[in-house]
Amino acid sequence: MRVYGYGGKVVKVNLSSGRVAVEDTPRDFVDAVGGKMFAARFFHEHVRPEDPFDPDNVLMLAAGPACGTRLPMASKLGLYFISPLTNLFGESYMGGNIMAEMKWAGVDAIIVTGRSDRPVYIYIHDYDVEIRDAGDLWGLTTSEAERRIKEEVGYADASVAVIGPAGEKLVRFANVSHNSTGEGRESKAGRLGAGAVMGSKRLKAIAVKASGRGVEVYDEDGLARLARRVVGKISEDPIGTGAKNYRTYGTPGTLFAGLAKGFFSSHYFGRCGSPYAESLNPEVLRERFYKRSVACYNCPLSCGKITVVEEGPYKGTRVKGPEYETIFAFGGLNDIADYAAIAKINRVCDELGVDTIEMGNVAALTLYAVEKGRLKLEGFRFGDPESVLRLVEMAATRDGIGDKLAEGVARFAREAGLEDIAVHVKGLSPPGYDPRVLNTMALEYCVSDRGADHLRMTAYAYEILGKLEGLKGPEDVVAFLVDVEDRNIVADSMILCRFSRFIYGWGEVVEALRCITGVERGVEDLRKAANEARTRIRLLNIARGLKPEVDDDLPPRFYNEAVEFQGKTYRLERGEVRRMVREYYRLRGWDGRGYPREGLGRPA
Numbered sequence: 089m090r091v092y093g094y095g096g097k098v099v100k101v102n103l104s105s106g107r108v109a110v111e112d113t114p115r116d117f118v119d120a121v122g123g124k125m126f127a128a129r130f131f132h133e134h135v136r137p138e139d140p141f142d143p144d145n146v147l148m149l150a151a152g153p154a155c156g157t158r159l160p161m162a163s164k165l166g167l168y169f170i171s172p173l174t175n176l177f178g179e180s181y182m183g184g185n186i187m188a189e190m191k192w193a194g195v196d197a198i199i200v201t202g203r204s205d206r207p208v209y210i211y212i213h214d215y216d217v218e219i220r221d222a223g224d225l226w227g228l229t230t231s232e233a234e235r236r237i238k239e240e241v242g243y244a245d246a247s248v249a250v251i252g253p254a255g256e257k258l259v260r261f262a263n264v265s266h267n268s269t270g271e272g273r274e275s276k277a278g279r280l281g282a283g284a285v286m287g288s289k290r291l292k293a294i295a296v297k298a299s300g301r302g303v304e305v306y307d308e309d310g311l312a313r314l315a316r317r318v319v320g321k322i323s324e325d326p327i328g329t330g331a332k333n334y335r336t337y338g339t340p341g342t343l344f345a346g347l348a349k350g351f352f353s354s355h356y357f358g359r360c361g362s363p364y365a366e367s368l369n370p371e372v373l374r375e376r377f378y379k380r381s382v383a384c385y386n387c388p389l390s391c392g393k394i395t396v397v398e399e400g401p402y403k404g405t406r407v408k409g410p411e412y413e414t415i416f417a418f419g420g421l422n423d424i425a426d427y428a429a430i431a432k433i434n435r436v437c438d439e440l441g442v443d444t445i446e447m448g449n450v451a452a453l454t455l456y457a458v459e460k461g462r463l464k465l466e467g468f469r470f471g472d473p474e475s476v477l478r479l480v481e482m483a484a485t486r487d488g489i490g491d492k493l494a495e496g497v498a499r500f501a502r503e504a505g506l507e508d509i510a511v512h513v514k515g516l517s518p519p520g521y522d523p524r525v526l527n528t529m530a531l532e533y534c535v536s537d538r539g540a541d542h543l544r545m546t547a548y549a550y551e552i553l554g555k556l557e558g559l560k561g562p563e564d565v566v567a568f569l570v571d572v573e574d575r576n577i578v579a580d581s582m583i584l585c586r587f588s589r590f591i592y593g594w595g596e597v598v599e600a601l602r603c604i605t606g607v608e609r610g611v612e613d614l615r616k617a618a619n620e621a622r623t624r625i626r627l628l629n630i631a632r633g634l635k636p637e638v639d640d641d642l643p644p645r646f647y648n649e650a651v652e653f654q655g656k657t658y659r660l661e662r663g664e665v666r667r668m669v670r671e672y673y674r675l676r677g678w679d680g681r682g683y684p685r686e687g688l689g690r691p692a
């Protein structure tokens with residue numbers, strides 16, 4: 089049977105033996121709609137490393153049927169692995185153009201196992217796969233390594249996913265960088281330490297080059313019509329799509345709400361809002377620093393912004409960003425009230441290859457502990473860019489105390505006796521949506537399979553935009569968010585950018601799958617598949633030691649420390665949070681303690 093919408097091959101590379109296999113894409117991949125739903129099944133059934141740095145950990149890079157087609161915003165590649173930060177299922181998504189390049193090369197997924205005895209990179213040119221020596225690249229920053237790889241393979245437009253020195257040194261929150269050379273379309277698989285998994289395999293990079301372009305789809309005309317409808321939705325910017333905001337300011341547009349409503353917290357969660365709101369206003373970024381907009385493959389939204397610092401001590405800094413989360417991590421948690429300094433810290437993180445959210449959290453915990461007299465470290469203080477830059481460099485190179493910071497907030501806090509003040513869930517530090525202000529984020533942080541994560545449901549977006557108003561009570565809110573999460577799981581399989589959440593409803597998702605693959609899948613069928621994937625990840629995580637009754641919870645500071653913002657006190661009631669969590673379990677078909685019952689389904 090002809091299979092539309094897929095590349096047709098899966099590349100398997102075992103770095104221990106040097107064996108390479110190019111195999112037909114398995115039926116399971118197509119049935120699962122690719123990406124996340126395939127990875128959930130694959131990892132649940134096959135991946136059992138004792139430690140994330142063991143050679144038998146798997147690094148899977150998977151695209152989905154929509155990638156590389158004309159469908160707008162199908163612009164993400166999924167990276168799946170066991171996370172060195174949480175020791176649980178890891179998933180992280182990067183934009184740019186690598187997902188399209190892979191599909192055009194005929195490759196749906198790259199599955200890497202084993203550990204090389206020397207630094208290497210993988211080069212895929214259509215179905216030719218080589219393991220190449222990376223001895224000269226080891227130790228290079230992301231931009232320099234990517235530049236050299238493009239020269240070596242002889243294609244300036246090859247797509248490269250690369251790690252920096254932090255990944256090589258097994259910094260547990262090392263990222264994977266793509267298009268790092270600063271020309272635009274730069275993207276990261278930021279969270280959960282995929283870069284450290286690559287480092288543990290002595291894999292510096294994966295480069296992909298396709299000879300042709302395009303993916304054969306079932307109904308080209310239907311897809312063209314749908315694409316026009318989607319572009320129309322984006323240009324009209326109907327209330328709440330956020331398209332205009334994203335296009336003008338990029339993700340920092342969220343700062344308007346974050347600073348006004350107070351969910352942008354600062355001083356390592358000691359405050360909600362920021363005393364530096366004026367300096368952090370996104371208009372400052374737009375007027376003084378933005379040079380141009382950039383987009384991932386086939387995305388009319390162009391949320392990427394190239395920032396250039398033209399004066400002052402950080403003159404010459406150029407970065408794609410800083411994104412909202414990076415501004416929160418450094419401008420909020422570390423009280424850095426200067427966009428030039430934040431851009432510089434962002435650039436250093438990018439070059440060394442670390443996730444800015446976890447890095448900002450671990451730096452802020454350090455400064456908070458110093459301020460409280462719980463840690464002795466001379467010359468480091470909140471609000472000082474040089475303090476933070478030194479912490480970034482030390483963590484990314486495991487120098488001095490950086491060796492401990494490189495372990496991430498949870499492990500560092502455990503070793504330094506700081507657990508009572510550390511803020512994380514399941515080992516992952518939070519992004520910029522304080523759950524004391526945005527209560528639905530309490531649910532998301534508790535139950536997300538990634539830990540304190542904002543992107544499985546994106547509850548913050550619905551709460552900020554008032555889309556939960558009118559629902560009758562917490563049970564209805566949870567049901568609404570479970571449905572959103574199901575749709576996001578399908579989107580993470582196709583794979584659509586998360587910022588398309590208000591553009592692709594279930595109707596568009598079903599129609600896109602029909603046009604691309606020729607297979608008609610109804611909403612209930614897709615929701616069932618999403619629930620199954622969610623439950624598989626849950627079972628995998630429980631097998632890896634997750635204890636839902638303990639781990640599906642927030643750090644004590646969120647319950648014990650109320651915050652004042654604009655004359656109002658924000659306090660999180662644990663009973664209310666547990667009520668939402670229990671309802672979530674029920675809707676997923678899990679028992680009252682968060683363990684899946686028999687089977688993978690949800691209650692009738």
Ligand code: SF4
Pocket residue numbers: 161163183184382383384387388389390391392585586587
């Ligand atoms: S919205 Fe932004 S991140 Fe998403 S695909 Fe478009 S440019 Fe990339």
